[in-house]
Amino acid sequence: MFYFPAMAESDVLRAPHVIEYTYTRSTGPVIGAFLTGLRDGKILGATTPAGRVVVPPTEYDPITSEEVGELVEVGQSGVVRTWSWAAHPLKDQPLDRPFAWALVLLDGADTAMLHVVDAAGPEAMSSGMRVTARWRPAGERIGHMKDIECFVAEGAS
């Protein structure tokens, strides 16, 4: 359909647009402790009354809604449960080269955590592969998920 015969498709205007909001959120005690742990190079999970370990920790048991108990440190390595290859990373994504989003079940945890795996290509990825955290240098860590730069295949770091 074409309503202005004098106007070609190429006359349609285009322009770059940017929308940006920066929120500052209060973390609450549990996420706050988790982020503080990351800054210290530790990954913490929350223990539920049933004895499961939820990573990242939540304030309440995601199944029973009961308040979680103490925070415990879990392993820095684990198993990739599922993954998705990001062939064309967007600006501000964790890595500036193709990478995998992955759900990583850390040793000692009962829930998987979303993070990224730095791998040569999708052929280097598989569900069940073991990965280990690669941290930013201690001085650059601020208490943020990106304090873990990425995960890499175990033995590859």
Add this chain to the structure above:
Amino acid sequence: MSEPVTMLETPIKIEYEFTAGLAQSRYLKGISEGKFLGQRCPKCTKVYVPPRGSCPTDGVPTTDEVELGNTGIVTTYCVVNVPFQGQSIEIPYICAQILLDGANIAFMGLIQEVPTAEIRMGMRVEAVWVDKKDLGPTMASVKYFRPSGEPDAAYETFSEYL
């Protein structure tokens, strides 16, 4: 450094290319020539500005292009007194719905050159454009609206557009 983490910055940003479409491209080209172009619905004869290419009431393409006047009526307004992040105009300022002469829908515009206490519904205003050499296909080409000095419009003439 040893203080526990209690706050987290979560920036959300999206960068994209906006495609104006045929109707809005016509409108923006009109703006770059210093004029407001609307489009008329062939069924209900209402004139929409900025045009979207179709009539929201009848669902038909708006086929006729209409050049609108440089003057209009303040239908409603808001005096902005609250600062916010990214604000580019000094407060207080007036943001108004403006019904251009010949249009059947009001659009939003900045009102200047009038004390905030004097703004009122029905006030006649005119567009103030940037210098001719600075005109472009952007709403920044319209600097603001200001009182035109004409007598106020009667409420009945714009009550349909509130």
